[in-house]
Amino acid sequence: MRENDDLSLFREIVKDVKPLEQNVFVPERKNLKKKLAIKEIREKEDTLFFFSDEYEPLLNEESAVKYLREGEDSYLLKQLRRGDFSPELFLDLHGLKKQEAKIELASLIQACEKEHICCASVMTGYGTFTLKRQVPRWLVQHPRVRALHQAPREWGGDAAILMLLDV
Template sequence: MQKKNPPAVTADSGPRNNADQDEFLLFRDYVAGTRPLKQDKIAPVATRSKQKRPTLPSNSLTAEKLFFFSDEFEIFAETQGTLSYVQNGDDPHLAGRLRRGELAPQVVLDLHGMTAQQAKTELAGLLQYCEQQQFNCACVVHGKGLGILAKKVPNWLIQHPNVRAFHTAPRSWGKHGALLLLLKINQSTEQQFRDLPER
C-alpha cells in the first residue's frame, strides 16, 4: 500500500481549518507586495590548471624496479664471525681483496635504525643505484644490535645476480657491522677487474 503525500500548502491556498484563519490573514497582509528574490550568487566554476603535474625524477625508484628479496632463502645462519661469499664461476680471490681493503667503496648505505622491510627496500635501491651509476664497489653498514639485519643482509645479497662477492668489511669500514660488496656492471669481466678502484 502506497503512502499518499499530503497536498502542498501555498500562500494562496488558504488555511486548512478555521483555527488558523486569523494567522493566515495576518501573514498574507504582512507579505503583500513582496516579490521573490532573484538568485544573485554565482556558483564557482572549477578551472583546469594548465600546469602539468610535477613528474618524479627519472632516477626515483618504484616498487616495480626494486629487486625482490626472499626472507625464506637462508644460507648464512650464523653471522657472528667473518662472512665471505663469491658468486659461482667468479674469481675466488675477490673476497680476499675485499677483506684486505684493496677495494674502496664508491657508495655507503647505512641501515642503522631501520626495520627489516625498510632495510630490504633501501638495499634493493642501492643495488639499482649502483647499476645506474656503474659503481662496482659498495659498503652496507648493517650494525650489530640484535643481529636481525646482520643475518638478513647477507642472505638478501646472495640472491641478487649483480652481487659478485662480499666480505665482512675491514676495520676502517665497520668490521663486523658492515659488508663490502663487489658488483657487476655492464662491462666485460676483464674490464671490470682492471677498473676496480684501488685504495
C-alpha cells in the same frame, strides 16, 4: 646536358605537389615525469623481487661473513678482506626495520647500477643482530652481487659488509 633534362623532368613531375605545412608539436612534460617515476618504482620492485626472507644460503655465520658467486675468482674475496676495493657508496641501516632495510638495500643496488659503481658498503651495526644476519642472506640472492665480505676495520669492521657488484 643530361642534368638539365633530369631537372626539367623532376620539375614536370612535382609541379602539382603542394608543400607540407610544418607544425611544431611540444609534448607535455608532466607525463614524462610521471612515467619516469613509475619506471623507477618498477625497477625497485624488480630488485626487491630477489630478496626472499625464506631463502637460507649456506653461509658460515660463525666466522667472517663472506660469499663468492659461482664462477668468480676466489682472489676477489681476499681483495675485499684486505680492503683493496674502496666503497664508493655507503648505506647505513642503523635503526631501520627489516622491511625498510630491504627497500634501502634494493635502492642501493639500483643506484650502483645507475652510477656504474662496483663496490659499496652496507653498515648493519650490531643491535639485535637481525639485520647483521639477514642482509647477507638477501645480498647472495641478487644476480648482480659478485662477492661480499665482512668489511675491513677502516670500512666498518664486523658491523659492515663490502659488496662487489656486476655493473
